[in-house]
Amino acid sequence: MKAENEHKKGLWTREEDRILLEYVRVHGRGQWNRIPKVTGLNRCGKSCRLRWLNHLSPNVKHEDFSEEEEELIIRLHKLLGNRWSLIAGRVPGRTDNQVKNHWNTHLCKKLGINRIKKQKKKGASSSKTESSRVRGRYKLTDNLNIEHLQNSTKMAADQDPAEKSNEDQADSMSYLCNESLLFPTDDHLSLYSPGLIEFLYGHPLDIIWPHN
DNA sequence: AAGTTGGGCAACCGCACCGTA
């Protein structure tokens, strides 16, 4: 029998939260698998990590999504698809789980997107391993080619804005992201054309554009 | 009032990646 099966599952109690918070306060983040041994908390490391990232971290916002956040998520989803962690990375204070849930429960409805209805009973997981296996993986360091990104976005920026719509630029970026290129951090935002930034954020950003 | 249904969200699962010994 695997040890993981001995760990408690389900919703977290206040006391469990308190123990986990105390652990992180003393030891910092990481080494999640040590938590059961160190604290006696009957949760597996993965569960502890998830609880911290999604709920206990001081960086997590717990209030409802604002209109601005929803608009940003919709724009980012148009660009990136279901890359929830990438999307969440550009929505301050929101986790990938929050973004994913909000998209599936609210935004799909708002946008009139049909989702596959969730299967209520067991036996619905047959496609899970398949979807996990087939899913194209990406990671920040995978095929990272800043020069390629720079050239591509510069090409987009060099075009007459009147001739190239933001949606076209978004399509270009979608292609780049599908090619596993990095969706830029704040440090790399300046690689984007002003038009694309405005498309993503709904308003211009105060950025110095190196290729202007 | 009791039972049923469906939405919302927290949490789990399985897989992939990364670093290191």
Next chain:
DNA sequence: ATACGGTGCGGTTGCCCAACT
């Protein structure tokens, strides 16, 4: 080269609760 532990990710499940019958 490879085995292994730790971590990250997206899809899915299951619980809770309000609305409905």
